[in-house]
Amino acid sequence: MRALAILLLSSLSLISLPTHAAGLRFALVKTAETETRDAFTIEDGAWGEKVIANHVAVLIEHHAATLLLDTSLGRQVDQQFDAEMPWWDKPLLQYGTVTPVRDQIERDGIRIDRILLTHTHWDHASGLADFPEVPVWAPYEEIEFSQISTPPAVLPSQFKHPIKWVPFTFAAHPFMGFEQSHDLFGDGSLVLVPLTGHTPGSVGLFLTLDDGRRFFFTGDASWRLEGFTGPKEKFWISRRMVDNDREGTRAQLEKVHQLLQREPNLQVIPAHDEAVQRKLGYYPQWVE
Numbered sequence: 001m002r003a004l005a006i007l008l009l010s011s012l013s014l015i016s017l018p019t020h021a022a023g024l025r026f027a028l029v030k031t032a033e034t035e036t037r038d039a040f041t042i043e044d045g046a047w048g049e050k051v052i053a054n055h056v057a058v059l060i061e062h063h064a065a066t067l068l069l070d071t072s073l074g075r076q077v078d079q080q081f082d083a084e085m086p087w088w089d090k091p092l093l094q095y096g097t098v099t100p101v102r103d104q105i106e107r108d109g110i111r112i113d114r115i116l117l118t119h120t121h122w123d124h125a126s127g128l129a130d131f132p133e134v135p136v137w138a139p140y141e142e143i144e145f146s147q148i149s150t151p152p153a154v155l156p157s158q159f160k161h162p163i164k165w166v167p168f169t170f171a172a173h174p175f176m177g178f179e180q181s182h183d184l185f186g187d188g189s190l191v192l193v194p195l196t197g198h199t200p201g202s203v204g205l206f207l208t209l210d211d212g213r214r215f216f217f218t219g220d221a222s223w224r225l226e227g228f229t230g231p232k233e234k235f236w237i238s239r240r241m242v243d244n245d246r247e248g249t250r251a252q253l254e255k256v257h258q259l260l261q262r263e264p265n266l267q268v269i270p271a272h273d274e275a276v277q278r279k280l281g282y283y284p285q286w287v288e
């Protein structure tokens, strides 16, 4: 009887082995940083205060696949930028020295199975050309946006190679205050939600580690965590330049603001917020 119980227990533990996200971890792969002014990144910011804006991609290892959320600045960013960025936008969009994602991870033999894009703006899609063999997941609306939008937001040269698009739609499954979601592996560890506004198909990604710590990658809905805690919009010149739909973006700031009231332990990670990202460290350092 006891042997049977042990057998049962051990088979139960076998069954529960592939549970959610065994070994799930992520790393912020920083490709570049730029010094800018607090006031340029957020409404009511200080002109005298310098802040760093980061360019990162998020490397995610799930037991089923290795993913890259955004591609950040890639090997061809200088050619892309020089050829297509209007001269009057160039001074505001400088990015410093670049270490592309592919250069960093290839040294360690890491292969990407799938790319997810928070949105298709140039500084998130630049590295797509470095991974032509990898399927790229995005909502239909965002794939369409990448095909019709123009500089400075989207640089068409970044989409001229054959891209293995995998369009997806959201299901009517509420998650963390969002009415729709897309659970990537059906285990709740990686869940996409729509963040429409900054672009028509912007998405956010919730990542939940085994121990319950939960992170929310919010793309460019806000460049700063203060945009959600405020909530506060971007500086007006910046938002006119980059936010496709002001009201939509504002609604997302409000939604995440409410979420943070209910879930104060949730770690929100805007794509460019160096102060938030520095605390997590950068690849090859992992958050696990």
Ligand SMILES: [Zn+2]
Pocket: 119, 121, 198, 220, 242
């Ligand atoms: Zn953007």
